[in-house]
Amino acid sequence: MAAACEWHPGQAKVATKSQKIQTPIAIQAGRYRLIWGKFCPWATQIAIEIDLLGLDQVISKGEIQSLRRRDLDTDWVFGATNQVKDPVLQTARLSENYRQALPTFSGRATVPALVDTTTGAVVNNDANFLLDNLATAWRPYFSTAAPELYPAEQKEAVRQTSQTILHEINEVPGKILQAKSQVEYEQLAQTFFTRLASFDQILSTQPYLLGDQLTQPDIRLFVTLVRFDLVYYYQNKLSYKKLTDYPALWSYAKRLYRLPAFKQNTDFTAIKAHFYQVDDTPINSFDRVTPFGIDAAKWA
Numbered sequence: 001m002a003a004a005c006e007w008h009p010g011q012a013k014v015a016t017k018s019q020k021i022q023t024p025i026a027i028q029a030g031r032y033r034l035i036w037g038k039f040c041p042w043a044t045q046i047a048i049e050i051d052l053l054g055l056d057q058v059i060s061k062g063e064i065q066s067l068r069r070r071d072l073d074t075d076w077v078f079g080a081t082n083q084v085k086d087p088v089l090q091t092a093r094l095s096e097n098y099r100q101a102l103p104t105f106s107g108r109a110t111v112p113a114l115v116d117t118t119t120g121a122v123v124n125n126d127a128n129f130l131l132d133n134l135a136t137a138w139r140p141y142f143s144t145a146a147p148e149l150y151p152a153e154q155k156e157a158v159r160q161t162s163q164t165i166l167h168e169i170n171e172v173p174g175k176i177l178q179a180k181s182q183v184e185y186e187q188l189a190q191t192f193f194t195r196l197a198s199f200d201q202i203l204s205t206q207p208y209l210l211g212d213q214l215t216q217p218d219i220r221l222f223v224t225l226v227r228f229d230l231v232y233y234y235q236n237k238l239s240y241k242k243l244t245d246y247p248a249l250w251s252y253a254k255r256l257y258r259l260p261a262f263k264q265n266t267d268f269t270a271i272k273a274h275f276y277q278v279d280d281t282p283i284n285s286f287d288r289v290t291p292f293g294i295d296a297a298k299w300a
Helices: 041-052 094-101 127-136 152-170 172-176 182-203 216-235 247-257 268-277
Strands: 032-036 059-063 113-116 121-124
Touching (some): 041 059, 041 127, 094 121, 127 152, 152 172, 216 268
């Protein structure tokens, strides 16, 4: 799923699906709130970009819980109980904000979700659209220190590299979990590791994917790299190599992590809880046991 974080694909599925919402976004300070999850790679991209551009001064952020509720397969909540409300939106379940946009909504509430605080309605839940919209249309609100994530002279390179990362890196872990054959799995894994090797080569001669300047594709790649050794290597059987086996990629990932916008939106504990424990039901099988610790110091 390229646009949002849904349910954990290893668990029992229900019939409902996510629904894409794309309504006009007014470029107006203080009007919108990003609802995201620290565990979700798609939503984390948006959170990083908001902070990196200084848009956190005009777009607020609210977090959903990392674990599903045992009785809410298609929804997300904002606190330790189902009654805790988001302090700005004053809703206890994300589906309430989806229904403000679509009164007949019955699908999966997903993140990222950009919500209009004047109506409480989700206006957009497409990560790819939001990444581009924030990096271009919101320029009047960028901080003076904001990097040029979508430079005009590299527009096509940004677009092409972003699409490559989306299809050959970001989407692969999810697609592998849906693989129906050994051949399908191996094709996906081969695509993933071939692309990582090519990026490792590129980054051995320059600091960022497109040269000396950090651009949007770097954000897109980072969210998968930071989950690779912790989750995808084991759970998605992407075990041919680890991130630490790619010298340039590993150095690059650590360099990005040291930037406040990346570090403050990376939560290893939340990632582990979501991808292994999944929901708040009692742990009664080994596959839901959360791996012991993480040496976060190695990312320093």
